[in-house]
Amino acid sequence: MEAITDRVETAFIYKGEPIRNQFPALHQSVYGKPLVYFDNAATTQKPNAVIEAITAYYSTINSNIHRGVHYLSQQATDAYEVTRNSVASFINAPHSHEVIFTKGTTDGINLIADTFGYTYLNPGDSVLISAMEHHSNIVPWQIICGKRGATLKVIPMDESGELLLDEFERLLDDRVKIVAVTMVSNSLGTVNPVSEIIKIAHENNIPVLVDAAQAVQHTKVDVQAMDCDFLVFSGHKMYGPTGIGILYGKEEWLNKLPPYQGGGDMIKSVTFEGTEYNDLPFKFEAGTPNIEAAITLNSAIDFINEIGLENIERYETELYQYALNQLLQVEGVRIIGTAAHRSGAISMVVQGAHPYDIGVLLDKMGVAVRTGHHCTQPVMDFFEIPGTLRISFAVYNTKQEIDVFITSLKRALTILI
């Protein structure tokens, strides 16, 4: 069978053109070498559709939303709400008012940690996260636990980077008030069994927040099938603009939580004696939001939908497998994170070469990777390494780029070792 990655330039067509042609940032040279961009877990490049939508927004309907009686304001408000509806169907949320615009994943987690924490965390209670969380799914919980006298507990993982589900069940006592886990690890690539985790937590009447920052761009995420209580992700990691993210929450939960920030738009009426808060979703959207990013996020969702997440997943799985096979043939490379089910990112260390050194040399060869702890220091501590070299993929990457990476890696290693 022919692999779709072999027909790479034509594998996916969007608006009549091979998709790679639609990402201007991919077609440049750095230090005189053609760019190979493998830092997609940090942020993806943007297709023309998104870039053009940003210009179009400022050239036409730029105005504040939910406020003006005038034409432009209504157009902008409509476009803003169109994205909310698209997001709702993108993740299969039952209601669009369960979709809250945030600044990003981090902002969404802080919102829930803070409002949920103040409402439900008491001294002696605990919050359960996992051993492979991004700092943004650790620190907000640490802060609120500190303020409420609660404890942060951690679901451990094994040497392959898989969570230990029996340990998880053991940790679920009646003081655990919420579980917060990542769907896909940004440093190990592990795909966690979130549906199972949610099922077990729900059997104990504990709500679950899912960090889908590394999931929504790679696989179909269905909040109803998963039955998560909260889900967060970022626009910039899914071909969309920076500064916009999504918090999905079940209506019943969002109604129970107090507002996070106060300000304009989140109110129904204000007097100096008190305020009547607005309904969902506006209760959680205080102040003028990133209107441009919210509106143009819709173009990113269109882009993904048009190609189809099943196609994206199939294609990226081939790339991932190909990269793993090629890496196995490079002497000294040790893959960090060998879970049975992985996606998106591959982390590695090489005997005798610091990840930072390899990263600097790869950069000079035009290959953009990330080195360091990837905002998951506890994961590095677990594996007793200073950091890793990470490559991470998007739908526009090709096998040829992986070949360039492998050749460059070998060259860097001959210089370093």
Next chain:
Amino acid sequence: MTINEKQDELVDEFEFLIDWIDKYEYIITSAKELPIIDEKYKQDQYLIKGCQSRVWLYPETRDGKIFFTADSDAIISKGLVNLVVQVLSGYTPAEIVGADVYFIDRIGLKEHLSPTRSNGLLSMLKQIKLYAHAYNSLKA
């Protein structure tokens, strides 16, 4: 040789290294020349924290001059540290305090001095100046 003569010599050598990789090969090779810090000083007190690689730097005075020994866990950082140590080690506190360290910029490695770069080179330069200031005021 003065500090600036040393700097100019380095700038001249780098003139011939056109390709980026050649520059880095030079830096990596030069890492071997770094006067290595005594193991007993490899403590937090002498650690300069970059986010990704660690650099240890130890100052000593002999005959009124400051000499540095150092080490790093990453070889490129170690090479860069060596260049700085070669340029600044063995001068009086006043000379070091007054030195304008321009060679890093001129050899095209300015990016390593940006505060967002996490290799610790900028912090190391600051630390060297701090040590020199401290010795200077001790003397005064």
